[in-house]
Amino acid sequence: DTAVSQTPKYLVTQMGNDKSIKCEQNLGHDTMYWYKQDSKKFLKIMFSYNNKELIINETVPNRFSPKSPDKAHLNLHINSLELGDSAVYFCASSQGSGGRPLEQYFGPGTRLTVT
């Protein structure tokens, strides 16, 4: 069974469109994250949720809106897509730890291409 899954794996869309990426984890973790990996493979955190509550919100355009319907799911909605949004987006999860940054488990990634 896949621990952290994302859909879709590939997403090709035009500038100006709105799209969503879904993430699910079956590890029983209570913290989930979205990361963006650019073309140079640099990985940067965007958001994290703990038990459906937004914990981390990095400097990300407000066109990006995460939503966590329950602690096993974290979706990412992107409005008005721009060329610069093209990247690989990774979902990850970890157990809550009372402050310590525990190991994170990553999904396979969603490659978003904006044309």
Place this chain on the structure above:
Amino acid sequence: AQSVTQPDIHITVSEGASLELRCNYSYGATPYLFWYVQSPGQGLQLLLKYFSGDTLVQGIKGFEAEFKRSQSSFNLRKPSVHWSDAAEYFCAVGAFNQGGKLIFGQGTELSVKP
């Protein structure tokens, strides 16, 4: 704020040779350190982690890393590299009470020569 530097963007080693990938971090308090591996088209897989205690930590796939506080380093090593080790390797640092946030280095791409 914490940061991570991986000085080597690309390393090539021969199969069977030893490997050391460098990682330097910047953080004032006790760091929480991780090494991840990313195969082409895949997500990141945790190789090992250091939180406290013994400064030499063992991971999966025969990897180990040594935490050296005096050098602010957490270098990854493997005594004998296999062709399947070719991948991108990321060092990451986390800090207490920052919501689990990890800061990643820019990655080191490992190529293995037959």
